[in-house]
Amino acid sequence: MNDAKTPTAFWDRTMIGLSAALLVLLIVGLVLPQWALSFGTVGVYLGIVVLGMALLMRTGLVSFGQGLYYCLGAYAAGTLDHFFNLSDLLVMVVAGALLAGVVAGILGLLLARYRDIFFAMLSLAFSMILYGLLVKTSQLGSTDGFGLSVKTFAGIALSGGRARYLIFSFACLLGFVAAAFMHRYWSSHLGRLATAIRDNELRVEYMGESVRRVIHLNYVISATLAGIGGALMAGAIGHVDPETTANWTTSGEFVFIAILGGTGSVFAPFLGAGIFEAVRTFALERFPNTWQMSLGITMLLVMIFLPGGLWSAFRARRRTA
Amino acid sequence: MATILEAKGLSKSFGAVTAANDINARIEQDSVVGLIGSNGAGKTTFINMVTGYLKPSAGTILYQDRDITGMQPRRVTQLGICRSFQIPQLFNTLSVYENIRVGVGIAGRSRSAPRQSEPEARAQIDRLIEDFGLGGYRTQAAGLLPEGVRKALDIAMAVAGRPRVLLLDEPTSGVSADEKFRLMDMVMSALAAQRVTVLFVEHDMDIVSRYTHRILAFYEGRIIADGEPQEVLQHAEVLRYVIGEQLHVSAGKEASRAAD
Amino acid sequence: MTQLPAVVIDGILYASWMFIIAVGLTLVYGVMKILNVAHGSLYALGAYTASTFVAYWLAHGHAPVESYGVLLVAAIVVGLVAGLLIERGLLQFMYGREEIVLVLVTYALFLMLEDLTKLVFGVDPLLISEPYSLLGNLQLGHLIYPVYSIVLVAAAIVVGVVLALVINRTRKGKILRAVIHDREISMAMGVNVSRVYLVTFTVGAMLAALGGALTAPTTSVQPGIGAEVIVLAFAIVVVGGLGSLAGAALGALIVGLVRSAAVHYAPEVELFSVYVVMALVLIVRPKGMFAAAESRKI
Numbered sequence: 001m002n003d004a005k006t007p008t009a010f011w012d013r014t015m016i017g018l019s020a021a022l023l024v025l026l027i028v029g030l031v032l033p034q035w036a037l038s039f040g041t042v043g044v045y046l047g048i049v050v051l052g053m054a055l056l057m058r059t060g061l062v063s064f065g066q067g068l069y070y071c072l073g074a075y076a077a078g079t080l081d082h083f084f085n086l087s088d089l090l091v092m093v094v095a096g097a098l099l100a101g102v103v104a105g106i107l108g109l110l111l112a113r114y115r116d117i118f119f120a121m122l123s124l125a126f127s128m129i130l131y132g133l134l135v136k137t138s139q140l141g142s143t144d145g146f147g148l149s150v151k152t153f154a155g156i157a158l159s160g161g162r163a164r165y166l167i168f169s170f171a172c173l174l175g176f177v178a179a180a181f182m183h184r185y186w187s188s189h190l191g192r193l194a195t196a197i198r199d200n201e202l203r204v205e206y207m208g209e210s211v212r213r214v215i216h217l218n219y220v221i222s223a224t225l226a227g228i229g230g231a232l233m234a235g236a237i238g239h240v241d242p243e244t245t246a247n248w249t250t251s252g253e254f255v256f257i258a259i260l261g262g263t264g265s266v267f268a269p270f271l272g273a274g275i276f277e278a279v280r281t282f283a284l285e286r287f288p289n290t291w292q293m294s295l296g297i298t299m300l301l302v303m304i305f306l307p308g309g310l311w312s313a314f315r316a317r318r319r320t321a
Numbered sequence: 322m323a324t325i326l327e328a329k330g331l332s333k334s335f336g337a338v339t340a341a342n343d344i345n346a347r348i349e350q351d352s353v354v355g356l357i358g359s360n361g362a363g364k365t366t367f368i369n370m371v372t373g374y375l376k377p378s379a380g381t382i383l384y385q386d387r388d389i390t391g392m393q394p395r396r397v398t399q400l401g402i403c404r405s406f407q408i409p410q411l412f413n414t415l416s417v418y419e420n421i422r423v424g425v426g427i428a429g430r431s432r433s434a435p436r437q438s439e440p441e442a443r444a445q446i447d448r449l450i451e452d453f454g455l456g457g458y459r460t461q462a463a464g465l466l467p468e469g470v471r472k473a474l475d476i477a478m479a480v481a482g483r484p485r486v487l488l489l490d491e492p493t494s495g496v497s498a499d500e501k502f503r504l505m506d507m508v509m510s511a512l513a514a515q516r517v518t519v520l521f522v523e524h525d526m527d528i529v530s531r532y533t534h535r536i537l538a539f540y541e542g543r544i545i546a547d548g549e550p551q552e553v554l555q556h557a558e559v560l561r562y563v564i565g566e567q568l569h570v571s572a573g574k575e576a577s578r579a580a581d
Numbered sequence: 582m583t584q585l586p587a588v589v590i591d592g593i594l595y596a597s598w599m600f601i602i603a604v605g606l607t608l609v610y611g612v613m614k615i616l617n618v619a620h621g622s623l624y625a626l627g628a629y630t631a632s633t634f635v636a637y638w639l640a641h642g643h644a645p646v647e648s649y650g651v652l653l654v655a656a657i658v659v660g661l662v663a664g665l666l667i668e669r670g671l672l673q674f675m676y677g678r679e680e681i682v683l684v685l686v687t688y689a690l691f692l693m694l695e696d697l698t699k700l701v702f703g704v705d706p707l708l709i710s711e712p713y714s715l716l717g718n719l720q721l722g723h724l725i726y727p728v729y730s731i732v733l734v735a736a737a738i739v740v741g742v743v744l745a746l747v748i749n750r751t752r753k754g755k756i757l758r759a760v761i762h763d764r765e766i767s768m769a770m771g772v773n774v775s776r777v778y779l780v781t782f783t784v785g786a787m788l789a790a791l792g793g794a795l796t797a798p799t800t801s802v803q804p805g806i807g808a809e810v811i812v813l814a815f816a817i818v819v820v821g822g823l824g825s826l827a828g829a830a831l832g833a834l835i836v837g838l839v840r841s842a843a844v845h846y847a848p849e850v851e852l853f854s855v856y857v858v859m860a861l862v863l864i865v866r867p868k869g870m871f872a873a874a875e876s877r878k879i
Binding site: 116117120126128129130131133136249252255291292295296297299303 | 680681682692696697699704808848850854863864
């Protein structure tokens with residue numbers, strides 16, 4: 001809760017931190033092994049999706065349907081390569097973002113009227129509708145989905161041994177842009193309106209602002225971020241299917257990461273995503289039948305003892321240092 | 322003096338319950354009007370109708386000769402009518418500064434006025450914090466404030482909207498007796514520089530007689546008296562249905578205060 | 582149109598099954614304002630426990646007709662134990678937090694129970710067909726239906742009627758309705774809300790387990806059935822109205838008929854037809870912020 005006695009500078013602590021993180025990742029990435037680069041990429045694109053979830057949560061809404069836009073982004077990317085031979089990752093990301101944004105623009109008109117459980121349920125319903133549609137669409141591979149490959153990013157060839165590093169770098173770049181944008185947004189009047197709406201919608205309306213308009217806008221932004229994440233995922237993994245994108249369990253994972261990381265800063269979603277992916281990879285290998293349980297226990301512990309997510313613990317320690 | 326707000330034949334029923342019954346009132350610009358009446362008499366219903374929270378069952382509301390009956394609260398506020406609440410409606414997890422900043426931010430971006438600059442906004446926020454005695458609570462979360470401060474903040478947020486008409490719903494309820502006058506003094510001097518028409522609901526007759534030019538007395542959804550304070554507070558029906566014993570007691574208080 | 586009777590009957594059969602599962606969910610929401618995501622896991626637990634017990638019972642040479650009793654006992658026992666453990670061990674510490682937080686708590690619980698079930702019962706599918714095949718088939722015109730499905734319909738009706746009677750005719754039911762209406766005033770009146778919550782949740786858990794146990798003989802019980810069922814249950818409870826017993830029945834019927842129609846006439850839309858109905862109902866029913874029917878907040 002800062003007082004902002006001085007004008008909000010562009011290059012504040014967070015922006016510098018983000019830039020430093022980007023530089024560090026790009027440089028360190030040059031020497032990281034392939035598995036680490038893959039892991040990092042996953043953490044980034046999951047983090048981008050959860051960045052959008054965090055915005056919604058700041059507005060007081062929990063969506064159980066971000067998978068819808070994640071899926072749209074992924075399938076947009078996949079379709080471009082598989083059916084149109086357009087294999088540029090940047091084009092895919094833009095397409096994913098646009099598709100997600102447009103659909104959210106339409107669905108948001110409706111969803112912005114709902115809150116709490118009903119918002120969660122309706123968002124879940126839309127996600128499951130897409131899931132059901134895809135499962136029954138054989139041209140898109142039904143439950144198996146289909147594969148894709150990315151050949152370039154903004155014209156730069158993604159070939160040979162450097163491919164994974166390049167994808168990782170582009171992911172980090174996109175992550176940086178998304179986080180920077182979100183940070184500026186959170187510090188702006190619209191960003192402040194989000195938490196005000198969460199605290200007291202009635203008052204916001206009574207002050208002359210349309211709550212529905214702000215919620216709609218935030219919904220579109222979060223959907224666009226999910227679309228970007230989905231497209232990145234498709235490019236990085238090389239495969240899309242309904243189960244890992246549109247099914248409600250995937251949306252549930254995004255909710256989980258959002259709670260794990262917290263919503264206090266733009267770094268939090270990436271922190272949460274990183275830890276989630278680390279635990280998942282490790283647990284899936286060693287304890288394939290108990291990793292969900294570990295997730296559940298972790299989530300409960302975080303919700304009970306650290307309602308602000310892991311980021312709040314990190315922040316608290318820094319303040320006392 | 323020009324009429325800024327007018328209610329014509331305003332009525333509101335909830336099934337068999339009549340909350341408001343043929344309310345007619347003409348509020349003059351820049352006046353300070355008190356709304357009195359026992360609980361359930363229709364005062365808050367009146368405010369809720371004027372500000373768009375409730376749609377009247379019948380009648381019209383005119384603001385600057387413009388029909389605003391049934392308009393959404395958001396639109397009513399944008400036109401220049403702001404209100405405070407009986408139970409303070411604050412952003413509990415935000416600080417006092419941030420609460421006011423949201424209000425100033427919304428008002429500063431309203432379509433009816435030129436866009437407020439960042440320094441102007443900051444100045445307005447600081448001014449409001451000072452005028453309403455909130456300086457000592459600047460960075461505290463609104464949810465943790467003492468009741469009197471919450472009330473002051475609630476009113477400050479309404480004033481942040483730079484209204485032409487300000488409706489205060491029981492501004493001093495829940496505030497300790499010795500704080501009441503301080504709060505009202507603060508509110509009134511904060512408004513002194515601007516041209517604002519003020520209507521406030523109040524149960525304390527001392528406050529009402531001290532600050533208002535005119536009083537509207539409600540009873541069972543109707544206005545039973547409308548006029549200057551001395552007149553209304555002596556009105557037979559008002560004495561019977563609204564004040565009861567109170568005037569007698571407060572007369573004693575006035576006398577003892579004068580003696581101090 | 583010759584398919585119509587089949588569509589209707591299939592719809593009713595599906596609806597009965599879904600009703601038993603959904604009614605516990607809506608009951609728990611109505612009383613405790615908790616949308617229990619783990620309800621699906623309790624269903625799975627019931628299915629697994631019932632399958633395991635019945636398999637054990639039959640393997641030890643007992644009469645197949647007794648397997649029905651075993652089914653019921655397994656469901657009741659596991660529902661009781663799980664319900665008690667969950668409510669006392671976790672939920673009771675989370676009351677008072679926001680609705681959505683409780684949903685997330687039950688979601689965490691769901692994740693935990695999914696794996697717990699895998700650990701205890703293994704990942705291989707379980708099949709117990711005896712209770713199902715034992716009753717044989719019934720012929721209605723040119724349609725053939727397993728008698729077991731009729732039993733399911735009967736069970737759904739019994740559950741519905743018993744619950745309705747308890748809630749509307751008994752003193753305990755009156756207390757329940759008081760708590761549904763206003764928790765704080767009920768507490769002020771001396772109602773032991775804590776106990777009401779415990780009983781409600783446990784009954785809900787038993788109903789979920791019962792749904793699972795009754796379903797077990799008709800399908801192969803494997804990991805993931807909990808996740809599948811919970812979204813369907815959500816759809817029904819939302820369509821019928823959260824917290825309403827009659828709503829659960831109506832919702833189950835609507836969802837059952839829609840799904841049956843989809844299966845018969847347009848199989849491509851089967852999977853999402855339920856969610857389309859859910860979305861449509863959500864669009865038409867819950868209103869936004871300034872709903873006229875709400876009590877005055879200011």
